Amino acid sequence: MKTINKILLVDDDLDILEQTKVMLQSKGYTVIDTDNSENAWKLFQEHKPDAVVLDLIMEEHDTGFILSYKIKKDPHGKTIPVIVVTSAAYVTGYKFDSSTSEEKEWLKCDAVLNKPVNIEDLIKKFDSFIEKS
């Protein structure tokens, strides 16, 4: 069974980035972090992380979508959990969720979590991904 050790963390809110990083580190994970999607893509290709946690709304409203889509298209990306975190449950009237298969197809990620992120929930999402694969 695959284990998760190295996590790529992307969030343009530096405070949230720092907090999540400290929490993940306290659970023994190695964290690579960045505050923009461009750099995130570079780091993803360079480090081939075991999981990606990324913020939905960064430079643009859909930056997180595009990045997760790109990662999920990548041969390595397909094999790892990509988790989107957001404080925008209802941005511009649209609900973001991945509860139906249709939404999962459209929103290329394995789970959506609301901010502030509960570290236990995040780890559960990792676990359930590993169980499935």
Added chain:
Amino acid sequence: MNSIENIKPKVIIIDDEDALRLGVKKLLQMEGYDVSTAANGTEGIALGIKEDFDLAIIDLKMPDIDGITVLKNIREHRPNTVCFIATAYASYDSAVQATKIGSQGYIPKPFSAEELLNHLRMGYEKRKLILEADRLRADRENRLLELSFERTRLNTIINSIDDGVLVVNRDEQAVYFNASALKYLNLHEIFLGESIADILPPKIREVIEIHFDKPNNDSKSYSEQIELLPDEKLFVQATTTRIPNHDGTLAGVVLVLKNISEFKRVEFIKSQFVSMVAHELKAPIAATIGFLNLLLQSEIEISDEQKTDFLTRSNVRLSSLLSLVNDLLDISRIEMQTVVREIKEISLKDIVTDVIQLFNLDINKKNLSVIFNCEDNLPTINADFNEITRMVTNLVSNSVKYNKVGGEIKIELKENSRYIIFTVGDSGIGMKPNEKKKLFLDFFRAKNEFTKNIHGTGLGLAIVKRIVDSYSGTIEVDTEYGVGTTFRIQFPKLLETEITTTINSH
């Protein structure tokens, strides 16, 4: 005979016998008639046509024209004159002929006064009936005309209103519609009696059909907002109301379609603003809670240095949350136009001087040099002190926040014939062209390597724009990425109200 009516019956006697003419004239005048006479047929026709007589007594045999021809001529022009033929040569044939062409009666000569008066009395009664019938007919025609005019007018009115109107009967057939109904339903024509099932979108039919299952005493109207064309092109409010028969049973349903596309657009913008606000409010709260959670969880190891850092950062986030709430309140006040403005004479120079003073600490911290040029004898403006201070504060605050260490701030106040011109320039980070476009949008903040450690609400310039707009001023921006930004505000010297007063005082 005319004791009741004041009008004298008008009668003409056409007879070539002088004695008879005069005798009858006297008799009738005594009986209250208005009498004219003609001594021959030609004269008789002329007079009988010229005036509208109630009654005519025409001698059958006259030297120039015979009585039948006279009768024919008069009746042709005056069909309502009641005519009598008088003759000593009474024959059955001539009587029939005379009656055929419209003679009321046939008076055989010689006649007694009693006989003549009797005939005339009956003739006059007939004349009155004819006139009454005429009047009634004319009345009826007038009323019909009025009615059709009324109907045309009503049609014109209903056709002119912007709301679509469509009436259907119990069998769901279209019985009435106006031009707007065609427009909103995107139809070229509706044929009266056409089944609506064939022509109406299902959603609109539903709002109509609700009424068919309701009890007679249910007079409620039903309303539904329906998107008829996608992409916010056409949104209508469809309201239906039952039309009752006299006995309360359903006669039909009237559908009114109101175009609410614009309203929907505004609603969408508003809801978008609300979700943006919610997002902006949530971010600092989430960040603060995140830090507090870290501090509270004993199993996570945090150094004292980190602790102080987290508390300081929480503090910064909460302070910016507070300024965001203040900005939002300001925006809502400006938007709702409930701001009680205290318009008075204020000096821009004084305000700018004060604001620079306010930022002295930050200016010194960043080692910025401030150059403030103000034209001599700059006129005062009439405006609300708080709003103008807010405007200047936001601009100067930006020029400090987004400046480089050791940079420069250039502030200038001057005037031309119509405006006072206020410029604030910095030697800061500037903006990229695509950032410049979005500059005045609510919550827009340029996100790049320079700005990530600068806190702001994203509403500062949006507020400046709203204030400038509300004073009919203009704002322009000149910027180059990595070089600096200059804002230029033109403030009208006279407020519109003053212009009006100036005009009125002349």
